[in-house]
Amino acid sequence: MNRISFALIAMLVGGAVLSGCQSAMKETSGSAQPTAAAAGPYDKPGFEVEVDDGRLWVLKPGEEKSGKHVTLIGAGPHGMTVRALERDTAFEYIAAKPGFDVEVEEGRLWVLKPGQEKSGKHVTLIGAGPQGMTLRALDQGTALEYLAAKSGFDVELEDGRVWVLKPGQEKSGKHVTLIGAGPQNRTLRALDMDTALEYLAAKPGFDVQAEDGRLWVLKPGQQKSGKHVAKIGAGPRNATLRGVDTETLETYLAYRP
Numbered sequence: 001m002n003r004i005s006f007a008l009i010a011m012l013v014g015g016a017v018l019s020g021c022q023s024a025m026k027e028t029s030g031s032a033q034p035t036a037a038a039a040g041p042y043d044k045p046g047f048e049v050e051v052d053d054g055r056l057w058v059l060k061p062g063e064e065k066s067g068k069h070v071t072l073i074g075a076g077p078h079g080m081t082v083r084a085l086e087r088d089t090a091f092e093y094i095a096a097k098p099g100f101d102v103e104v105e106e107g108r109l110w111v112l113k114p115g116q117e118k119s120g121k122h123v124t125l126i127g128a129g130p131q132g133m134t135l136r137a138l139d140q141g142t143a144l145e146y147l148a149a150k151s152g153f154d155v156e157l158e159d160g161r162v163w164v165l166k167p168g169q170e171k172s173g174k175h176v177t178l179i180g181a182g183p184q185n186r187t188l189r190a191l192d193m194d195t196a197l198e199y200l201a202a203k204p205g206f207d208v209q210a211e212d213g214r215l216w217v218l219k220p221g222q223q224k225s226g227k228h229v230a231k232i233g234a235g236p237r238n239a240t241l242r243g244v245d246t247e248t249l250e251t252y253l254a255y256r257p
Contacts, residue, residue, distance in 0.1 A: 041205070041220060042077055044096045047089075055081045058093040075131060077205030078219065079255035094257075095130045097149050109133045111146045128184065130257055147183035150202045161187040164199045178237070200236035206252055214240045217252045 084090035129135040137143035162182040182188040190196035194210035
């Protein structure tokens with residue numbers, strides 16, 4: 001084999017090796033890219049949460065658990081006990097809702113829409129917030145929208161009434177009306193009674209399903225069963241509650257968001 005042929009073979013082999021290395025580098029680089037962590041059932045933006053011995057620790061970024069902390073019994077989802085380094089942190093976590101900025105100031109809850117700022121000119125609703133906190137907002141509409149907001153429902157204020165819709169539903173002249181059933185005793189409207197009952201019964205951490213005028217209360221992972229317990233008239237509008245066990249219903253009834 002002459003020198004020219006040997007050199008040509010060496011170049012081809014070297015190119016193949018280099019190409020293989022580049023491919024391997026690309027694959028390694030791609031696999032090393034970080035992926036977003038899946039959201040947990042208790043996650044809320046701006047907080048780090050951890051379940052420890054059945055209690056929910058709530059921390060702001062950079063904070064660490066400490067023996068010196070505050071405890072709010074039964075204040076969290078599923079009626080879990082909440083622990084935080086400061087009371088304001090615990091209250092802000094409990095009060096947080098998508099679409100609103102919340103801040104606890106001197107034991108009172110400020111509720112603002114994105115872009116709004118606190119002002120001396122505001123409305124005050126005593127005892128209307130979570131855990132009986134006094135609620136402050138720039139206007140009545142913002143306060144009512146916050147109080148009416150619940151996960152899994154589209155809520156709209158119209159002429160002082162609260163419309164409650166499931167995603168994909170639209171307001172209609174054919175609807176049910178429950179006078180005084182909404183927040184601050186506002187009239188509630190929904191397309192059907194099941195939607196209205198599920199909205200009224202909704203609590204964080206529970207899956208509530210209306211069925212033949214009764215309300216099933218389930219924890220994540222539970223399913224309706226022919227073997228169940230019932231509490232007659234214990235639900236909103238005196239609806240009967242059903243659960244797979246007594247503990248689920250008792251925890252649900254004891255939890256006051």
